[in-house]
Amino acid sequence: MTDENGYDVVVIGGGPAGLSGALTLSRARRSVLVIDAGAQRNAPAGGVHNYLGREGTAPGELYRIGRGEIEGYGGEIRAGAVAEVTGAAGDFIIRLEDGDEVRARRILLATGAVDDLPDVPGLRERWGRDVIHCPYCHGWEVRDRPIGILATSAGAVHQAQLFRQWSADVTLFAHTAAAELGDEQLADLAARGVRVVEGTVAALRIEEDAITGVELEGGLVVPMGAVVVQPKPIARAGMVAGLGLEPVEVERGGMVIGTALSVDPTGETAVPGIWAAGNVADGYATVIKSAAAGVDAAALINFDLAAAGVYSPVAEAPEAVTASAS
Structure with missing residues (x-):
């Protein structure tokens, strides 16, 4: 559930990084909304591979399972595409292409990449x-x-x-x-x-x-x-361009092999309050690596909220506990 300030975290993107991050945050009792445009990069593939316990699972099935797990912990999933993000840490405004707006204290950007073929x-x-x-x-x-x-x-x-x-x-x-x-x-x-x-x-x-x-x-x-073929993964990050977040060229062996958002080791971007995980920050990350990055970023987001004194409603008003010496 949200309060008048919106969600603790809005996750933009419902692929392996976004769903893994949302699951971690939902289990941390954060109010979480995943906004999913349904444009996962690996959607055409027959199966996800080298993902222990899910070897060969069709991408759509993996994401269906993940969405159900998130909702089981109280997280919310919404279909839609984000047009623009404005505001700042503590009060980001996420405007969807259909004109609706939601607010968030923090953002996990997991929008992936588009392959330039x-x-x-x-x-x-x-x-x-x-x-x-x-x-x-x-x-x-x-x-x-x-x-x-x-x-x-x-x-x-x-x-x-x-x-x-x-x-x-x-x-x-x-x-x-x-x-x-x-x-x-x-x-x-x-x-x-x-x-x-x-x-x-x-x-x-x-x-x-x-x-x-x-x-x-x-x-x-x-x-x-x-x-x-060797594609060039181009980071999907247009919705945060207005905040000054622009993908940079990634080079290997003197050649440009794609673009990605720059993040620190925790996944945080140059804009306070926004983390990025998955192919938007690493165009060559596999599904399992993207999922792990989503978990890591989510843990740091939760830590950041806790450091700012933002807790779940249950934690804000605990019942009094009296110890008995009997």
Whole structure:
């Protein structure tokens, strides 16, 4: 339940980080509202993997279970998208796209990221199914298939090296990164049995709801059963831009690999009272890592509220207890 000051915490985003944080806060007897736009990044995937106890669970089912657990502890879930956050710690105003407003003392931002994918027809349609990026998330599901690596940078060599563990039939399509592949890298790939195909990829061939091949400019089609790409996760954070919170570019090996909100080790952002967890703060975090980040941030939010003297109604007015010496 809320009071005239709104919720203790509003969690924006109902993915693994947001729901895990909300569960932790609900169990801490905080008044919690989760606002969920229903745009989870891993929604197309068939299952969540490397999540102990939930291996293979469909993302939608995992989130359904989580929402029920939160509501079981008194937390609230609301479908909707947040347009803007204003105010300050102690009295944030969260305006939804439908015009409604809610207030919160603290905010956990768990809005995730959007994957910026190469502009290749068929790629986005199969994203999260047989167009993949992470061998640990999806390698088992495409094991022993012919796997194609779409090279948009020299980093694709590393992907080819990794996916070779899951299949003996790996092909690197030089695509737009042909000039970045040096003799040493090509020799390494050849030694591992990875073939390299020159030319720009024009499209993916899809038949009966599955990838069947990679089509090059010029018409050549190479049969394939899965395609690996390196997306750029772009943090969803437009609703807090008015508070001065802007994602920064994340670099690896001198290349920009995405954007994310900057947070301290507790998950707190540069705006007091706002924490961020999950892919909005780490675009390469797995589901279980995002969930753990949500739990950690929630614990620090609860600590922060307690330090400010904000307690649940039960704690504010405890019944008198008299000890008897009998």
